[in-house]
Amino acid sequence: MGKYILKRVLQFIPVFIGVTIILFAMKTIVPGDPISMITGGRSVPEQTRLQLEVENNMIYGDENGRPIYDENGDTIPVPIWEQYIRYMDDLLHGDLGTSYQKKRPVTDIFAEKYPYTVKLAVCAICLEAVMGIGAGLVSAIKRYSFWDILVTLITSVLVAVPAFWLGMILQLTFGIWLKDLTGGAISLPISGAGGPNSQYMDWVHYILPAFTLAAVSTAYTARIMRSQLLDVMNQDYIRTAKAKGLSGRAIILHHALKNALIPVVTYIGIDFGAMMAGAILTETVFNWPGVGSEIYRAISSRDWPLVMGGVTIIIVVVMVINLLVDISYAFLDPRIRLGNSKSED
Structure with a gap:
């Protein structure tokens, strides 16, 4: 396992150098003084x-x-x-240089912005994991039932809905209409991340942007979970477990779930890296003070030190998360761990 991790870390070096070359070339060739x-x-x-x-x-x-x-x-x-x-x-x-527009070190700017993006990404990935895996399990176990049809319908709608449109619909529904219907007694904040002068508790600000950020990914997670679990349930070792008289619950929890989770973990890990990179559309719609909205404004104003610094940080975060996802395979499937040990020998 140690050699495998070292090999993956070494593979990051040419990727990182390649990305920095592309970024530096873009800075050089883009018009403007x-x-x-x-x-x-x-x-x-x-x-x-x-x-x-x-x-x-x-x-x-x-x-x-x-x-x-x-x-x-x-x-x-x-x-x-x-x-x-x-x-x-x-x-x-x-x-990472100094911002052209803000006249501040890029490192200091992202040190302030990144905690907001990390907290939003953690909230969104928790929603995605719980709702996506749960919906996929129910859909696979209750195949062709009402619940399976309902999950398929909801996931199809979420996949087709653009994130920025969903965010605006949620703002309109829970931030404006709900406030009007309840006379201002109940509503959710539609922008910002809260603060000392906010009328809401800080965590309430995360509800709408986290749901918007997780919506499409949750739909894909549910679909992947359903298809993988149905595929695993047709394997020979599952038939053997059934022949031994194990209950359906025991078969799913102790035999089928871990193998079915491998592609799901891959997708969730990659998606978490994308969320940690800053969801530009979601953060812009909700005026979220995170990395994505900051990079968007930097691109608009051609603040290249800020753009290059932000993308560089994103690349490092994504590579680290991908490494953690690869390592998690060994804990989900012992055959992968065994295969690595053989290859190392």
Whole structure:
């Protein structure tokens, strides 16, 4: 198992380097003057502009931050490959740059935003796991019954509904109509994450965005759970368990469920990584102060340090979660653990 984990970690290195190269290339080829973005489009003195170019590794400068000139009196541009090396060196030292618009370190900005995204993702993934796996189990056990048809109908609707539309419908229903019907006695907050001046308890703010974020994924989880459990129930070892006289409950819980969960865990793990990356549509609709909405605003304003820093953090989070998902296979299916030990020998 240790060798397997080490192998997977080493596989992350070329992926990470490839992603940073793509991000850096996008920053380079996208039209627009970085200095104008830094200054907000305002005209600045030439000396100030040159100093900003030195600070952003666009031209060579001395130890005091002053530009270096060649024999013709022109500034010396830093080659792209050297800019990338400097960028990676800063990245490995935890320096993600400074936001053009906010004039703050990108690390500090995401340190404030990420807790909101993590808490929202945890709430959404818990809903997805409980409701999705539960609905899939009921649908498979009660095959062709009313409950199976109901689960199939609901999942089909959720899969077809765009997340932003569902979010707005929930805001309208539980934030406005419900408030009008109850005279303001009952309603759910439709934006923001709460705070000291909020009239609601903070956890109430998570209900609508968490449900919106989990809705489509829950439908897919239920479908995968149903199909996998039905497939496992037709295996020979399940027939043997039935022949031994085991109850249906014991067969499902002790024999079928673990094997059926492997594809479900894969999907939930990948989906959790996507949620941790920040759901841009959901966070934007609910004005959620998380990573997704921050990256969306950064893209709109071409704040490249913020975009690159956010995507870099997302890539690391997704890779770590994928590793944890792979490790979980060994606990769900001993045959995978046995296969790894044989391959290592």
